[in-house]
Amino acid sequence: MKLSRYLHDSLDALGIGACEYDADMRALGWNGTFLQFFPEDDGLIYVGEPYGDNLLRFYQGRLSPEELPDIARHVAEGVARHENQTQPFEFIHNGRKLRASSLRAPDGGRVRLWQRLDVESHAERAPELVLPIIDALPFIPDGASILDAQDRVIAANDAFRRLYDLPRGTPVVGRTLDEIIAWCWRDASPVGAWRAAISNGLRYDGVPFEIELPGQRWLRLIARHSTGGLSFFTHADITVAKRQQMELLEAQEALRRANAALAELAETDGLTGLANRRRFVARLAEAAALSQPVALMMIDVDHFKTINDRFGHLVGDACLKAIAEVVANEVAPTSALVARIGGEEFGILLGGMRIEAAHDMATAIRRALTLVPWQMHHADLAGVTVSIGLCVGEGPLDGTSLHARADDALYAAKRNGRDRIETSSQPPAPLRVAG
Known part of the structure; x- marks a missing residue:
């Protein structure tokens, strides 16, 4: 435009x-x-x-x-x-x-x-004609008030008094709207910043603005001004509509939180609380596509089938939870994603990390696993070890290729005796851009 x-x-x-x-x-x-x-x-x-x-x-x-x-x-x-x-x-x-x-x-x-606006109304050209308007105030169903050039009330109807809970005999004439609302809040802490709202509303004709009163009540005010300095305000109770709006917003927020929780649940492993394969695959593609170093660590529990067969699946599950906790504790969460890929296999995605730091982290994981009191899960469970495969490249990379190279390194660790770390000697393929 x-x-x-x-x-x-x-x-x-x-x-x-x-x-x-x-x-x-x-x-x-x-x-x-x-x-x-x-x-x-x-x-x-x-x-x-x-x-x-x-x-x-x-x-x-x-x-x-x-x-x-x-x-x-x-x-x-x-x-x-x-x-x-x-x-x-x-x-x-x-x-x-x-x-x-x-x-x-x-x-x-x-x-x-x-x-x-060069054409003024009769009331604007002749402020003395405000008297008939004052006479008409009792017939206006909403609250109504007239303010002078100093923004002080010179007239108001009974509906105005009822809206602001002003007892009969309470002085209104000569007071500003700010003073009247401050009186309403005299026994409570005001929630709304009404002073700025009134200050703005005093300047603009026909722009509704809202004022909150004690007891979760709301009024909507609209002003009309004359060049002679007079202001004409209408005051309407919008409490019901405002509460319905707030209930709707609360319901929408609750629905948003529920949807977010469902989305989180759909990408979380139910046993360990780590990310699941779905989230891992998505984040892998995103991280690999960036122009930065990226490391992928694949971890597999050694002889896990034997643990299940000998001690039962409950002990096996306890071992997986313990390993998940160790891995999560050793990995900085701000730059990594820890996931249970499936069964006894875990994946760690490390954005911005080079091979030396990734290898040190893998070593720390293996060392931490030796300190786990495995016998608390079963008296005959002497220990649990893992095999780790590492692959590191400079993005943008093909995420599938990075995963495959890390898997190759993991299988090499298995072949070479388990309980060890192997690094891929073959770099992952670069990302191919369509077009």
Whole structure:
């Protein structure tokens, strides 16, 4: 998406500011009217600037010193408005009342448009006409309030009092919304950062914002402003909808966790808790394809059939668990994957490791196995040994070839007497790229 210079000039002629953003919310282009409306961007905005950086500059010039600590929240809410805006909203900037619109492009980008509102309503031209509006407040079903230029309430209806649990006789006129909500939270710790939400809501017309109250209650506020300094707020109870939304999000999160657990279970060996063959094969292909050293260690328990036949499968399973624990303890988990390939065979995938370090690790595994109290599993079980085959190469490699070479080294260790380490003398094949 990129508007032509002709369209930019046409929008300038109509007095409409425009700025384009791509799908990653980075600036693509803007016109002269945009810089008239936002002179703080002149000479600073650039192609590729993140929208968040633009908003940061915008708020640095608008927020009071007391509000600046919440600038990150203002920016985050502004980015959310940019991503989700479907209806125009209005605000005052540099003495101009602007209506902001946003058009989504097919490629995911957006064009933001700003139009100056020169035509004021009767209430805006003549603030004294606010009196009939005050008279109409009791007939508004939702909570309603009117704020003056200092953001203090000058009128509110009974529905407003009920929404904020304000007892009859509690002073409302002359107080800010911030003070009223602080009063609501007087006996509890506030959960929501309502001050930043109100500060933002006071600036933008027609943009709903939410306030949390004690007892897990939520209100949605919408503001309308006049150039005469008056603000008209509606307050609606959205507790039921908000709780339903939270329950839905919780259900979705529970489903996500359950699916993640199932996926983990599908790739985990039930006996040892190590990765299973499925995960091993997938990770092997990924690691071998990287441009880095990669080592593969294949381990097979010596005479495991004899152990099963003589002492039973329960003892055999206990031996496999003990070996799995030893191997896992000797291998750094950040750079390796330990898996039970099947039966009495284990595989260790070591990304970024060269032959010397891999051989030292294999030696440490064999040494650690000699320290296992095997007789705790059966009085006649003197010890358990393993044969280890090693293959190391420089990626990108063919994962299947790496596996085959490590297996060849393992079988060599078996042939040469077991309880030993053998290294493949034949390098694995390089990865073939299709095309």
